Amino acid sequence: MYLVISFAMAQSPQLEAVPGEYIIKLKSQRSVHTLQSKVVGGLSLKGQVSSTGVYQVKLSNPQDFQSLSQDPDVEYIEPNYILSKPVQPEGAQSEPEALSESAMSASFSQNYAPVQVVQSWDQYSAFNINNRPVVAVIDTGVNLTHAALVQSDAIWKNPSELNGISGIDDDQNGYVDDINGWNFSANSNSPQDDEGHGSHVAGIVIGAGFDIFASSRPQSKIQVMALKFLDANGSGRTSDAIRAIYYAVDNGAQVINCSWGGGSYSRSLLDALAYAYSREVLVVTAAGNNSSNNDVSPMYPASYDVPANLAVAASTDSDNLASFSNYGANLVQVAAPGLYIYSTYFGNTYTLMSGTSMAAPFVAGIAALAWRESPQLTGYQIKELIISSVNVRSSLSGKVSTNGRVNANSLVSFAKGSTAVLASQPEYKVTSDRGLASIEEAAGGAGGCGLVRALNGSSGSGPMIPLGAFLVLLVPVAVWYTMKSRLPQSRRKFERFQVKSDVRINMGGREVVGQVQTLSMGGLSFSADDLIEKGSLVTMKISNPTGEGEIEVQGRIVWSEEKKSYGVQFQDASQSVSQKILSWTKNLAKGSA
Numbered sequence: 001m002y003l004v005i006s007f008a009m010a011q012s013p014q015l016e017a018v019p020g021e022y023i024i025k026l027k028s029q030r031s032v033h034t035l036q037s038k039v040v041g042g043l044s045l046k047g048q049v050s051s052t053g054v055y056q057v058k059l060s061n062p063q064d065f066q067s068l069s070q071d072p073d074v075e076y077i078e079p080n081y082i083l084s085k086p087v088q089p090e091g092a093q094s095e096p097e098a099l100s101e102s103a104m105s106a107s108f109s110q111n112y113a114p115v116q117v118v119q120s121w122d123q124y125s126a127f128n129i130n131n132r133p134v135v136a137v138i139d140t141g142v143n144l145t146h147a148a149l150v151q152s153d154a155i156w157k158n159p160s161e162l163n164g165i166s167g168i169d170d171d172q173n174g175y176v177d178d179i180n181g182w183n184f185s186a187n188s189n190s191p192q193d194d195e196g197h198g199s200h201v202a203g204i205v206i207g208a209g210f211d212i213f214a215s216s217r218p219q220s221k222i223q224v225m226a227l228k229f230l231d232a233n234g235s236g237r238t239s240d241a242i243r244a245i246y247y248a249v250d251n252g253a254q255v256i257n258c259s260w261g262g263g264s265y266s267r268s269l270l271d272a273l274a275y276a277y278s279r280e281v282l283v284v285t286a287a288g289n290n291s292s293n294n295d296v297s298p299m300y301p302a303s304y305d306v307p308a309n310l311a312v313a314a315s316t317d318s319d320n321l322a323s324f325s326n327y328g329a330n331l332v333q334v335a336a337p338g339l340y341i342y343s344t345y346f347g348n349t350y351t352l353m354s355g356t357s358m359a360a361p362f363v364a365g366i367a368a369l370a371w372r373e374s375p376q377l378t379g380y381q382i383k384e385l386i387i388s389s390v391n392v393r394s395s396l397s398g399k400v401s402t403n404g405r406v407n408a409n410s411l412v413s414f415a416k417g418s419t420a421v422l423a424s425q426p427e428y429k430v431t432s433d434r435g436l437a438s439i440e441e442a443a444g445g446a447g448g449c450g451l452v453r454a455l456n457g458s459s460g461s462g463p464m465i466p467l468g469a470f471l472v473l474l475v476p477v478a479v480w481y482t483m484k485s486r487l488p489q490s491r492r493k494f495e496r497f498q499v500k501s502d503v504r505i506n507m508g509g510r511e512v513v514g515q516v517q518t519l520s521m522g523g524l525s526f527s528a529d530d531l532i533e534k535g536s537l538v539t540m541k542i543s544n545p546t547g548e549g550e551i552e553v554q555g556r557i558v559w560s561e562e563k564k565s566y567g568v569q570f571q572d573a574s575q576s577v578s579q580k581i582l583s584w585t586k587n588l589a590k591g592s593a
């Protein structure tokens with residue numbers, strides 16, 4: 001027994017969760033104090049994690065974890081897992097070399113070939129002090145005195161706390177004198193970096209907008225909100241990560257960068273990402289540095305299927321996946337440069353690091369700059385633009401859902417132009433099923449994304465039903481069969497209706513054309529399995545069989561965890577579109593009824 005234990009310790013020197021600590025969510029209106037009477041051992045409240053009834057507690061008797069998880073007042077309870085910066089890739093310097101400012105400016109300039117960041121700079125709108133997006137760097141802290149950050153005025157400051165009066169929580173956000181952000185690890189107002197990782201990340205974020213190595217520095221177009229939750233060893237509590245996410249969202253960040261993670265699923269961390277999504281904030285996550293497949297071995301938060309989340313793999317200068325990078329054809333969306341990246345470090349120095357930790361902040365930076373061009377866009381819409389503007393590379397095929405590496409220049413063009421995005425972001429609701437919200441679960445009525453349920457759930461009003469709210473295009477046809485079995489009468493009325501329609505699927509610049517073969521049951525099915533890729537934008541043209549009239553609807557290929565199949569989500573399949581199809585099919589329905 002002892003041998004086993006010591007072996008396990010040797011294999012994982014880092015504890016997976018904080019001993020005795022748990023995150024607990026109470027059902028609404030329940031008081032945390034009632035928990036005291038429910039436990040056998042001691043229970044101490046370590047603090048509130050979010051204002052939505054989530055608390056950090058310590059239990060002296062592990063048995064109470066079991067009893068509380070069954071308690072009717074408790075929505076969920078889980079260990080307070082430890083999160084950490086990704087492992088350093090093999091071959092990386094264990095002690096990064098710190099290079100001086102003069103050495104850097106003499107030898108390096110911003111490049112990031114082939115992502116076209118320098119080219120993108122010519123396209124940006126003029127500098128505007130009132131339009132500087134905020135990227136929250138939730139990490140080991142940020143070097144608040146580095147010349148590249150200070151001279152460019154890149155460090156976010158809380159305007160409400162800048163009055164020189166100390167000891168008062170001026171904006172009543174729960175944090176006293178949070179002038180430069182917050183240190184959640186030490187619960188202090190100094191998010192100064194004591195590890196180096198977060199500073200490197202911060203430099204990459206602002207480096208998307210100007211040359212951080214040049215000796216003359218313009219004002220940064222991006223502000224960095226420094227939120228420290230990882231300690232000097234690069235580890236931190238899930239409860240603190242969640243506090244940081246809520247802080248970022250509530251204090252005005254448009255983008256959150258998460259270059260860290262862990263292998264344990266945490267519902268409370270997922271809830272925090274869902275909160276960010278509800279407030280239209282984009283969360284950019286590092287896929288991890290284990291050379292593993294996130295679809296099989298999840299890395300959280302990168303693997304949470306929240307629409308706010310954009311998971312990033314690391315690529316090389318030649319657009320190969322970096323050898324250390326995690327990947328995932330479903331759960332990692334894009335690749336970005338992550339090998340041998342120079343950025344800001346301790347003092348006024350720079351250093352070289354590799355990892356998905358470096359790839360994510362580059363995406364966070366260009367996301368912020370895209371938002372700056374079109375501030376009306378939600379984080380989800382920015383994510384759509386990033387996905388649409390990648391350069392597809394065969395070397396990345398099957399490694400990320402877009403098969404592509406981000407392109408800053410194309411992204412800015414898309415953001416400035418009128419490139420179509422969904423009019424609003426889809427509804428999303430966290431489910432208890434490990435958080436993988438299926439399409440159906442997310443159904444939110446008109447404008448929502450749950451088209452499958454909208455179809456199934458609207459039975460009982462005759463042949464109009466199937467087309468009433470949404471169109472469904474499914475490959476393979478798993479959901480199609482579900483609909484058949486549930487709506488036999490409607491099926492009979494529509495089954496012989498044929499429509500010829502072109503389906504154009506645009507995958508990062510490649511366009512593939514297929515044919516919709518049948519329209520019935522409100523569902524369109526077509527047989528071109530190979531056309532489908534998750535995350536692709538689809539433009540479907542539907543022609544009136546009489547030849548009079550054509551409508552165009554836009555959708556996105558999505559994966560239904562429940563159905564284990566792909567479908568197209570027509571967010572904007574408006575009533576007028578549905579009505580038009582209804583009018584085309586009306587006579588046919590009558591004829592066959």
Ligand code: CA
Nearest residue numbers: 169171173175
């Ligand atoms: Ca405050």
